[in-house]
Every structure is written in structure tokens, then in C-alpha cells.
Amino acid sequence: MDETVAEFIKRTILKIPMTEMMTILKAWDFLPENQLQTVNFRQRKESLVQDLVLLCESKRASLRDAALLDIIYTQFHRHQKVWDVFQMSKEPGEDVDLFDMERFKSSFEKILRRALKNVTVSFRDAEENAVWIRIAWGTQYRKPNQYKPVYVVYYSQTPYAFTSFCHLKSNAPLLSQKFETHNSTMPLQETLELDMHMDSRIIHENRIEKERVQRVTQETFGDYPQPRLEFAQYKLETKFKSDFHGGILAERKEPLRCLIKFSSPHLLEALKSLAPAGIADAPLSPLLTCIPNKGMNYFKIRDK
Amino acid sequence: MVTRPSVLPLRAGLPHFERSARTSRAAVRPPTGMSVLRPLDKQPGLNTATILLVGTEDALLQQLADSMLKEDCTSELRVHLARSLPLPSSVDRPRIDLIVFVVNLHSKYSLRNVEESLHHVDATFFLGKAAFLATGAGRESHCSVHRNTIVKLAHTYRSPLFFCDLEIEGFRATMAQRLVRMLQICAGHVPGVSALNLLSLLRSSETPAPEDL
Numbered sequence: 001m002d003e004t005v006a007e008f009i010k011r012t013i014l015k016i017p018m019t020e021m022m023t024i025l026k027a028w029d030f031l032p033e034n035q036l037q038t039v040n041f042r043q044r045k046e047s048l049v050q051d052l053v054l055l056c057e058s059k060r061a062s063l064r065d066a067a068l069l070d071i072i073y074t075q076f077h078r079h080q081k082v083w084d085v086f087q088m089s090k091e092p093g094e095d096v097d098l099f100d101m102e103r104f105k106s107s108f109e110k111i112l113r114r115a116l117k118n119v120t121v122s123f124r125d126a127e128e129n130a131v132w133i134r135i136a137w138g139t140q141y142r143k144p145n146q147y148k149p150v151y152v153v154y155y156s157q158t159p160y161a162f163t164s165f166c167h168l169k170s171n172a173p174l175l176s177q178k179f180e181t182h183n184s185t186m187p188l189q190e191t192l193e194l195d196m197h198m199d200s201r202i203i204h205e206n207r208i209e210k211e212r213v214q215r216v217t218q219e220t221f222g223d224y225p226q227p228r229l230e231f232a233q234y235k236l237e238t239k240f241k242s243d244f245h246g247g248i249l250a251e252r253k254e255p256l257r258c259l260i261k262f263s264s265p266h267l268l269e270a271l272k273s274l275a276p277a278g279i280a281d282a283p284l285s286p287l288l289t290c291i292p293n294k295g296m297n298y299f300k301i302r303d304k
Numbered sequence: 305m306v307t308r309p310s311v312l313p314l315r316a317g318l319p320h321f322e323r324s325a326r327t328s329r330a331a332v333r334p335p336t337g338m339s340v341l342r343p344l345d346k347q348p349g350l351n352t353a354t355i356l357l358v359g360t361e362d363a364l365l366q367q368l369a370d371s372m373l374k375e376d377c378t379s380e381l382r383v384h385l386a387r388s389l390p391l392p393s394s395v396d397r398p399r400i401d402l403i404v405f406v407v408n409l410h411s412k413y414s415l416r417n418v419e420e421s422l423h424h425v426d427a428t429f430f431l432g433k434a435a436f437l438a439t440g441a442g443r444e445s446h447c448s449v450h451r452n453t454i455v456k457l458a459h460t461y462r463s464p465l466f467f468c469d470l471e472i473e474g475f476r477a478t479m480a481q482r483l484v485r486m487l488q489i490c491a492g493h494v495p496g497v498s499a500l501n502l503l504s505l506l507r508s509s510e511t512p513a514p515e516d517l
Contacts, residue, residue, distance in 0.1 A: 199373060201382055202383045203382065203385070205391050206387045209387065210362070276362075277363060278387060278414075279360070280413075
């Protein structure tokens with residue numbers, strides 16, 4: 001058994017409160033009843049966990065099994081998560097498709113794998129035609145982070161899907177795209193937000209300007225999530241230009257050098273949010289917005 | 305560093321008020337009549353109190369506005385949000401009873417924006433109908449505007465200064481409460497208390513001015 005899988009199982013079991021331990025392990029159904037009976041459930045939790053992990057190792061638990069345990073734990077602790085609701089709407093004139101759960105699961109997984117290289121997808125059916133989907137995201141070069149998964153609970157006979165996002169808000173449109181192959185989605189949350197802003201006692205004096213900024217931002221960055229970038233660097237080398245004749249620096253022969261480095265967990269999304277947040281004017285400097293077009297994030301700026 | 309604004313500071317003492325108000329109005333830079341905000345150029349609306357929040361951080365202003373409107377209030381509240389002054393002439397607006405200039409201490413841009421907007425406000429607003437609100441002081445490491453800078457600015461305009469981290473819901477709710485009460489007074493809805501009364505009250509409990517130390 002992989003070390004990372006063992007660690008993941010260990011941490012998941014450690015989270016389970018002792019009162020729920022038996023129930024959850026039985027629901028998992030990975031360790032058979034007779035083996036569970038050989039374990040001393042009265043010992044200290046750390047030792048109990050160690051014993052359980054050893055048992056899992058002997059049964060060669062896989063990442064799939066570990067992910068399933070994580071789903072079960074989350075199902076028991078669903079109230080600890082914050083869930084967003086998405087409502088799927090049908091285009092007028094579309095027929096109601098007969099829903100095939102198995103087909104949905106396999107096409108969902110296929111689409112995700114095609115879009116992202118490193119991703120772990122797990123399913124578990126639940127009560128009332130609900131399916132719990134667990135997705136662990138990675139990046140092109142990194143294995144999926146099993147400790148920050150996203151959950152989607154989809155009730156197949158209804159137009160509703162519940163999602164719990166951690167910090168990966170940028171993946172939201174991607175995820176909802178997956179549902180678009182079956183239905184078109186419209187985040188309920190967004191409509192609620194709109195209503196809040198519609199309080200007629202609040203007047204935006206600069207509404208027109210705000211709309212312009214939104215439009216310009218959308219034209220520049222588009223609607224979909226930005227590529228994930230963590231830093232950009234600009235090197236500037238120029239001679240000092242001054243309006244004041246005979247300033248001290250005007251006569252300097254050596255060019256001025258300057259280095260600016262931007263770093264962020266998600267630089268392009270941060271740049272996209274600058275103008276709407278009121279921190280910068282729109283449109284942004286082309287030096288910043290050209291990054292995805294040029295495919296560069298190291299720039300040298302010199303005098304013409 | 306705060307540059308000296310073109311409005312001359314109004315010294316305390318009513319007898320001097322008329323004179324200094326006139327000189328300060330002369331000293332207020334340009335604009336034409338339309339783009340300077342005046343407190344008494346419109347009729348008040350029946351039982352209506354209007355506050356204008358000026359600041360670059362739209363999301364924070366919006367949240368503060370929402371918090372204010374949650375308050376129970378006998379007056380009909382209106383909240384106008386503006387990025388900067390002068391206000392666009394295209395909007396039909398009621399008389400403004402209170403202006404709050406919101407500065408984010410994490411952003412020099414937000415301070416500069418407020419400093420420039422101040423030039424478009426008639427001096428009589430600074431007789432209790434204007435206030436400053438500084439947000440972000442809680443995260444000192446993020447502050448690029450020094451606390452003293454905003455203290456001096458508020459002192460120069462002889463207006464109250466509030467520190468409140470608007471991002472924190474509890475603090476924001478308390479601040480919203482204070483602003484609603486202040487707004488009602490400035491709109492004349494509280495019998496026996498005027499904006500100027502309130503200003504004197506607030507001032508007398510203030511720490512001495514930096515230059516007086």
C-alpha cells in the first residue's frame with residue numbers, strides 16, 4: 001500500500017469520533033466483520049488507529065477505498081460543511097431525459113479526466129436517488145490533494161446539485177460545465193446575491209462606471225477561470241526622463257534598473273479582480289493583461 | 305504626509321465662524337457650482353435621511369450600506385455610494401445629510417482618492433455633516449497609510465474619525481449603528497440635537513490635537 005494512501009486513511013480514521021467509529025467502519029464495509037472483532041476498540045485512539053491502518057495494509061487498501069471512507073465520513077458530518085446550491089435549468093423546448101445513473105457517473109468521470117490530468121473521482125450512492133461525488137484536484141504536475149476535496153451531491157430526480165467548495169472557487173465554472181452536458185446550470189447563489197444588491201435604498205452613484213468596468217474586465221479576461229499562475233516578473237531598464245531641465249538624474253548615463261515581482265496563489269484571478277474591487281482603473285495596463293496572450297510571465301522593458 | 309488642503313481650518317468659537325467660513329469658501333478650489341456638494345442646496349425629504357459613502361473599495365461600502373439598512377430606524381434611510389467626488393450630474397439625488405469618507409489604510413490609492421474628493425465639498429459640510437472612517441487598522445502589516453496621516457487629515461477638516469475594520473461583521477454592525485444614529489441627528493430628526501452639537505460633543509472628548517501637544 002502506498003505511503004500516502006496509508007497516511008490518508010490514518011488521518012481520516014483519526015477524524016472519526018469514537019462514538020461513530022464502528023458505524024462508519026461498517027458502512028465502509030472494507031474491513032470484514034470478523035477482522036474488526038479482533039481489534040480492541042477500548043484502547044487509546046492512536047493505538048486503535050494504528051491497528052486499523054495495519055489491517056487496511058494487509059488487505060491492500062487502494063486510493064479508491066480511502067476516498068470512499070472519506071465520502072462516508074463526510075456524509076456523517078455533512079452539517080460541518082458549507083454547501084452551495086446550483087439549480088439546473090432546461091432550455092425551453094428540451095425534453096426531459098430519462099436519467100441513467102451509471103451512464104451519468106461514467107461520462108462525468110470521463111469528462112473530468114479529459115479536462116484535468118490529475119484528478120481523483122469517487123462516487124457513492126445515497127438515499128433518495130442522490131449520488132455523492134468526491135473530487136480531489138491536482139494540477140498538471142502535482143498529484144491530487146486528497147485533503148482538500150470538493151463534494152458534489154446530485155439528486156438525480158431534481159434540478160438541484162449541492163457543492164462544497166474549499167478554496168478552489170476558480171474550478172466552479174469548470175464543475176458546472178460538467179453538468180451542462182446534461183443540463184444547463186445557473187448558480188442559485190448568484191440570483192440571491194443580485195436580490196441583495198437590488199435594495200432600492202442603496203444607490204450607486206457610479207453605476208454607469210461600474211458597469212463599464214465590468215464590461216471592460218469581461219472583455220479583457222473572459223468569463224472562464226484564468227490559467228493558474230503564481231508570479232510574474234518585470235525588469236525595467238531605462239534612462240531617466242525628466243521635465244525639469246538639469247535635474248540631478250537627467251544627466252545620469254547609467255540606465256535606471258527596476259525589478260517588480262508579483263506573486264499570488266492565483267495571480268491572473270487577482271489581476272482580474274483589481275478593477276471591479278476599485279483598486280485599479282480599467283482597462284488594466286497591457287503589460288499585465290498580455291500575460292495569457294503572450295504566454296510569458298517574465299518581461300524586460302527597455303527604451304525603444 | 306498630508307498636504308495642506310485648500311480649505312482653511314475652522315477655528316472653534318461661533319463669533320468667528322461667519323468670517324472664516326467665507327474665507328474658506330473662497331479658498332476652496334475651482335469647480336463650478338454644480339460639482340461642489342452643498343449641504344443646504346435642496347429641500348429635505350419627508351422623514352428621509354441620506355448618507356453618502358465615498359471610497360474606492362466598493363465591496364466594503366456595499367457591505368456597510370447593507371448593515372446600516374438592517375438597523376431599526378424611524379427615519380427612511382437612503383445610502384448613496386460613490387467612488388469619488390464630484391458626483392456625476394446625471395443622477396437625481398436628495399439632499400445629503402452626512403458624508404462619510406472611507407479610507408482603506410492598506411491602500412494609498414484610497415487615501416489619495418479621498419483627499420482629492422474633499423476638494424469638491426463645501427466647507428459647511430465640515431460642521432458636523434462629514435466624517436472619516438478608516439478601515440484595515442487591525443492588520444498592521446498590510447497598512448501602507450500611517451495611522452497619523454489619517455488622524456491629521458481628519459483633524460485638519462475638524463471632523464470625527466472612526467477606526468473600524470469593515471471586513472469584520474461584528475465591528476461593521478456596530479459602526480453601522482453609530483452611523484445611523486449620527487445620520488438621524490444630521491438630518492435633523494432628533495429633537496434638540498443638531499449636527500453641530502454632536503460635533504462639539506465628539507470633539508470635547510477627543511485627545512488633544514497633534515499640533516497642540
